[in-house]
Amino acid sequence: MASTNDLETNLNLNGMRAAIAQAKKSEAEGGIPIGSALVYHDPVTKEDKILGQSHNQRVQKASATLHAEIATLEVAGRLKADVYRNCTIYTTLSPCSMCTGAILLFKIPRVVIGENITFLGGDDLLRAHGVELTILDDINCKEMMTEFIKKHPNEWNEDIGEKDS
Amino acid sequence: MASTNDLETNLNLNGMRAAIAQAKKSEAEGGIPIGSALVYHDPVTKEDKILGQSHNQRVQKASATLHAEIATLEVAGRLKADVYRNCTIYTTLSPCSMCTGAILLFKIPRVVIGENITFLGGDDLLRAHGVELTILDDINCKEMMTEFIKKHPNEWNEDIGEKDS
Ligand SMILES: [Ca+2]
Ligand SMILES: [Ca+2]
Numbered sequence: 001m002a003s004t005n006d007l008e009t010n011l012n013l014n015g016m017r018a019a020i021a022q023a024k025k026s027e028a029e030g031g032i033p034i035g036s037a038l039v040y041h042d043p044v045t046k047e048d049k050i051l052g053q054s055h056n057q058r059v060q061k062a063s064a065t066l067h068a069e070i071a072t073l074e075v076a077g078r079l080k081a082d083v084y085r086n087c088t089i090y091t092t093l094s095p096c097s098m099c100t101g102a103i104l105l106f107k108i109p110r111v112v113i114g115e116n117i118t119f120l121g122g123d124d125l126l127r128a129h130g131v132e133l134t135i136l137d138d139i140n141c142k143e144m145m146t147e148f149i150k151k152h153p154n155e156w157n158e159d160i161g162e163k164d165s
Numbered sequence: 166m167a168s169t170n171d172l173e174t175n176l177n178l179n180g181m182r183a184a185i186a187q188a189k190k191s192e193a194e195g196g197i198p199i200g201s202a203l204v205y206h207d208p209v210t211k212e213d214k215i216l217g218q219s220h221n222q223r224v225q226k227a228s229a230t231l232h233a234e235i236a237t238l239e240v241a242g243r244l245k246a247d248v249y250r251n252c253t254i255y256t257t258l259s260p261c262s263m264c265t266g267a268i269l270l271f272k273i274p275r276v277v278i279g280e281n282i283t284f285l286g287g288d289d290l291l292r293a294h295g296v297e298l299t300i301l302d303d304i305n306c307k308e309m310m311t312e313f314i315k316k317h318p319n320e321w322n323e324d325i326g327e328k329d330s
């Protein structure tokens with residue numbers, strides 16, 4: 001497990017920095033603070049390129065399905081299977097079952113997750129399908145979600161299909 | 166298993182008729198012929214109401230994520246958990262892992278599937294989570310998909326994350 005400190009120093013985590021920036025953008029807009037980025041690793045040049053980045057848009061677009069990961073895959077656009085298979089998807093929060101299913105559909109081989117404490121989604125299902133998971137247990141990600149859930153419990157319940165208590 | 170004949174006579178299958186109409190609309194637009202509809206059953210009045218209906222939009226909107234079921238959930242908009250739990254989702258084709266995950270996320274208790282022969286998605290995962298499945302094995306649905314896959318194999322592969330052969 002990488003520490004927050006690694007996140008600041010590891011140049012391969014540009015994807016997670018982009019995802020966190022998206023989450024903070026959503027937070028600033030009054031939206032659910034979850035961000036994501038899809039990074040392509042060129043198998044020849046070994047260079048990385050961000051193909052898409054976005055955030056949850058339940059509040060901003062009254063969207064039921066634009067979770068951060070779905071929104072990111074949508075921004076990345078139509079891609080052939082080979083492209084996805086050379087990608088890593090970064091997300092600030094453990095992916096829900098819908099986003100987990102999207103990762104499995106496109107056979108994205110690696111997922112880097114900011115944290116899975118405030119919500120635990122499909123981590124086990126991803127691992128069962130051979131997807132490589134990295135959980136960063138990032139304090140920034142945890143604080144953003146903890147604060148949002150405390151302030152907006154009903155919107156959060158709606159996003160994850162849970163009844164209000 | 167209901168026959169195509171039931172589909173023509175059973176008034177409770179308005180949802181499937183809407184889903185097939187959406188698939189045919191997509192086909193006429195040169196898109197992937199898969200349609201879906203989300204039907205709410207009012208627990209008090211016992212009346213059914215279509216909350217959303219749409220079709221695959223890979224071709225029409227160059228969309229990677231607007232499969233018929235996702236597009237339908239998006240059209241239906243932001244809904245509370247209680248609403249989904251009184252819904253049935255109709256889809257002309259067995260839902261892929263992403264759409265299966267969306268159904269599980271929102272805990273939609275019933276799925277009516279036109280056919281699962283040309284593509285078999287998450288039927289088993291849905292059943293494992295207690296979702297009630299009805300497979301209509303509808304000849305119209307099978308013919309639409311068989312023809313599309315024959316004419317546009319690369320677009321179909323792209324939609325389901327498979328490499329071109
Ligand atoms: Ca919300
Ligand atoms: Ca297509």
Ligand SMILES: [Zn+2]
Nearest residue numbers: 067096098099
């Ligand atoms: Zn999600």
Ligand SMILES: [Zn+2]
Nearest residue numbers: 232261263264
């Ligand atoms: Zn799908």
